[in-house]
Amino acid sequence: MVSAYSAMLKTAFLHNAIEPFFTGGAASVCEDQSTLVTSYGEDVVISDLRTGKRIQKISGDTEQITTLAISPDSQYLVVCSRSLQMRIYSLPDCKLVRAIKAHDGPVIVMHIDSTSSLVATGSADGVVKVWDLAGGFNTHTFRGHKGVVSAIRIYGQQGGTRWQVASGSDDMQVRIWDLVKRKCAAVLDDGHVSVVRGLDFSADGSLLISGGRDKVVNVWDLTKNKLVKTILTFEQLETVGFLAPGVIGNKNEQLIFTGGDRGIVRLWSALSGEEETPELQKIETTEEVGVSEILYYPSWTNLIAVLSDQTLLEHSLSSNDLPISRRLSGNNGEIIDLAFVGPVDESGISGYLALATNSPEVRIVSVDTQSLTILTGHSDIVICIDASFDGIWLASAGKDNVARIWKWTADSDDGGFQLYATFKGHLGSIGGVALSKLVEHNGFPRFMITGSQDMTVKRWAVPKLSLVSFDEPAEVTKPVYTKKAHDKDINAVDISPNDELFATASQDRTVKVWDSEEGEVVGILRGHKRGVWSVKFSTYDKFIVTGSGDKTVKVWSIRDFTCVKTFEGHTNSVLKALFISHGAQVVSAGGDGLVKVWDVKSGECNTTLDNHEDKVWSLARRNDDNVIVSGGGDSVITFWNDITEQELERKAEQEEELVEKEQDLANFVYRKEWKNAIILALSLDHPARLLNLFRTVMSEHQEPGSITGLRQVDGVLSSLVPEQLARLLGRIRDWNTNARTSVVAQRILNVILVSYPPEKLLEVADIKRTLDALIPYTERHFGRMTELLEESYMVDFVLRQMDEVLTMKIEEL
Structure with missing residues (x-):
């Protein structure tokens, strides 16, 4: 099976990943939309908004983050947590500039002004403070609210004389603070009957809007400090703001955006109070999703809605229906299963991933941009998915006992998958689903196989609807056949490349191979000691790979249904396994968070891939066989x-370069070019060659005034860069441990100590550890030399005594 492909074994992988960056809470974007900052539990994640890729993660102070903000000019990041600390970081180096105790209670809301010079904070202690962003010192402190400050906004312009802060509280008051006069300019207390959650100034600062959980938006005239309009929104609001004049519609029309528990962004006229947004943009979802925040700058042509389900929606401001231009998922949750889907490009590569994420939704993620599309239809958690080879057809099934087939349709609303057919009949949750590998001449899958907790397996005929368009999905309730398959739950199903066979893996520790046309068992694979979680056919040969709770991976022959290889190495259940490299290798993923690549012929593990912190539930192979993707319980999707x-x-x-350098080194030694020879030996990191070089120099040369024997060598040793010096000191440390090489080590060390001042030696990496290792052996050598010297005195004494005795004997004769 593997001899023809032995040269194609994959042993080295480079990974990149789609990582979670948002767990709910605060989010902020700089004005040029290059950088997104989000709270991730106790930490802060900085991402590239254009690509969704994580740039950096800033570790928190072990307390939950309450709010954060990035300055419009992208120079500073301010983070507040329940530790009462306000931490200011410089960007892009993410260096902590200062940490300050901001309030006596947690900071709940924060806003940085448009000039990136001041930051206003509102706290649970009812106090509003203003800080100099660059200096980090407090400029204003305002007291007056009788409850938690729940909304804040700072207004001011570069060079302007009017600087104000508006704050709202759960005492249902809105207060205007004058930063120039350092006092409260107005108390607006007759507009709300519930907590105030959103505030914003108009562009000229003449109007203020406030929105709250009392389902109204109030428009205030700040020239008179009076309420001029109340807009009923019929939803509890979490955020409000002004759109820049003329972005949508008439330049003289002032529009307001709102977001709340209905989960949509809505536009309102500040003058008439009428809603300007048609009811077209409600996001289809099985969960109750609200808008927690809307990110917007007047220079933008879009706005970003932060949803309570940890996703971000980019709405285009091209029209008042606010079309969704992009959706980003901050956290996909536990990745239970995945597959490459979508039409393939010229190289046969699909550009999307379908994800089953421990929810009733199937998520379609763009590999390049990480933009997200959600497929709704299931009423309970989706457990398994499968895709056709061309990526056009997608099957999903789960705990609602229903399987669904989706088809990629270019003219659908989202330019992606549309529900094609629903299959009902199982009495338990469906643990495995598989589409036929071959398609009919008109492009339809030939059939679908499902396996369930009801211990049955069903074959379904795929209905032949119009390929051009279909208005209503088909509903199939009668399978081609139903077979009692196992004694326990069915965990996985797979179909052979020629559609003649399919296999089912069960919790009863067996795998059964079936004739797909007749639905009869043709073989049973026995040998696993725990439930079998995964089963996959080889695309190129008659073999099956299985992964089990007994921590092993097994390869089976379909010819006689015997186990031909068993791979042991995982320390937890093997949850997924599949063939790569034309069947010459197997990839497995387990509950230990590792992905392993095995050589089928030798049975050895070629490499272990580690980028997950939780169970790895899912694996998929890209069509070109050059990329493996894994998904786990840590919400990380890794591309290997x-x-x-x-x-x-x-x-x-x-190796070629090494051979050339070896030859150069030999030439230098032959020509006695010691300087070049020593530097090259150091760069090659050849300790034996280097030692022989120094021994040769010390034995063959004795120039006056030279420690090593040659002034040229002394000069080389006294002119090393820190990296070379660190490597040489490491060799000296090793040579110094042996009495036979200690003389060379001590003489070279002598040159170094004479040539380099202490401040230069301190620049050497790991110098303390090196010196700690040198000192005891040096003291031992010194003691040994001292003893030898003392013994030499005794020898001299004995020789002198012998001379005297000999002289006396001669005289007597």
């Missing part, structure tokens, strides 16, 4: 890119 060929080329280049 095969770089074996590049790694082999790199090693070949290194």
Whole structure:
């Protein structure tokens, strides 16, 4: 099976990942929309908003983050947590500039002004404070609220004389604070009957809007400090704001955006109080989702809604229906299953991933941009998915006992998958689903197989609806056949490449192979000691791979249904396994959070891939066989890119370069070019060659005034850069442990100590540990030399005594 492909084994992988960056709470974006900052539990994650890729993670102070903000100019990040600390970081280096105790209670809300010079904070202690962002000192402190400050907004313009802060509280008051006069300019207390959650100034600062959980937006005239309009929104609001004049519609029309528990962004006229947004943008979801925050700057042509389900929606401001241009998921949750889907490009690669994420929704994620589309229809958690080879068809099934088939349709609303058919009939949750590998001449899958907790397996015929369009999904309730398959739950199903067979893996520790046409068992695979979680056919040969709760991976022959290989190495249940490299290798993923690549022929583990912190539930192979993707309980999706060929080329280049350097070193030694020889030996890190070089110099040369024997060598040793010096000191440390090489080590060490001042030696990496290792052996050598010297005195004494005795004897004769 593997001899023809032995040269294609994959042994080196480079990974990149789609990582979670948001767990709910505060989020902020800089004005140029380059950087997104979100709270991730106790930590802060900085991401590239354009690509969704994580840039950096800032560790928190062990307390939950309450609010954060990035300055409009992207120079500072301010983070507040329940520790009462306000931490200010400089960007992009994420260096902590200062940490301050901001309030006597947690900071609940915060806003940085448009000039990136001041930051206003509102706390649970009812106090409003203003801080100099660059200096980190408190400029204003305002007291007056009788409850938690729940909304805050700062207004001011560069060079302007009018600077104000508006704050709202759960005491249902809105207060205007004058920063120039340092006092409360107005108390607006007759507009709300519940907590105030959103505030915003108009562009010229003449109007203020306030929105709250009493389902109203109030428009205030700040020239008179009076309420001029109350807009009934019929939803509890969490955020409000002004759109820049003329972004949508008439330039003279002032529009307000709102977000709340209805989960949509809505537009209102500040003058008439009429809603300007048609009811077209409600996001289909099985969960109750609200808008917790809307991120917007007047220079933008879009706005970003932060939803309570940890996703972000980009709405285009091209029209008043606010079309969704992009959706980002801050946290996909536990990745139970995944598959490459969507139409393939010229190289046969699909650009999307379908995810089953421990929810009733199937998520479609773009590999390049991480934009998200959600497929709704299931009423309970989706457990398993499968895709056709061309990526056009997607099957999903789960705990609602229903399987669904989706088809990629270019003219659908989201340019993606649309529900094609629903299959009902199982009495338990469906643990495995598989689409036929072959398609009929008109592009339809030939059939679908499902396996369930009701211990039955069903074959379904896929209805032939119009490929051009279909208005209503088909509903199939009668399978082609139903078979009692196992004694316990069915965990996985797979179909052979030619559609003649399919296999079912069960919690009863067996795998059964079936004739797909007749639905009859043709073989039973016995040998696992725990339930079997995964089963996959090889695309290129008659073999099956299985993964089990007994921590093993097994490869089986379909010809005689015997186990031909068993791979042991996982320390927890093997949850997924599949073939790669034309069947020459197996990839497995387990509850230990590891992905392992096995050589089928030798049974050895080629490599272990580690980028997950929780169980790895899912694996998929890209069509070109160059990328493996894994998904786990840590919400991380990792792409393992095969770089074996590049790694082999790199090693070949290194070996060729090493041979050339070895020849150069031999030439330098032959020509006695000691300077070049020593530097090259250091760069090659050849300790034996280097030692022989120094021994040769010390034995063959004795120039006056030279410690090593040659002034040229002394000069080389006294002019090393810190990296070379660190490597040489490491060799000296090793040589110094042996009495036979200690003389060389001590003489070179002598040159170094004479040539370099202490401040230069301190620049050497790990110098303390090196010196700690040198000192005891040096003291031992010194003691040994002292003893030898003392013994030499005794020898001299004995020789002198012998001379005297000999002289006396001669005289007597």
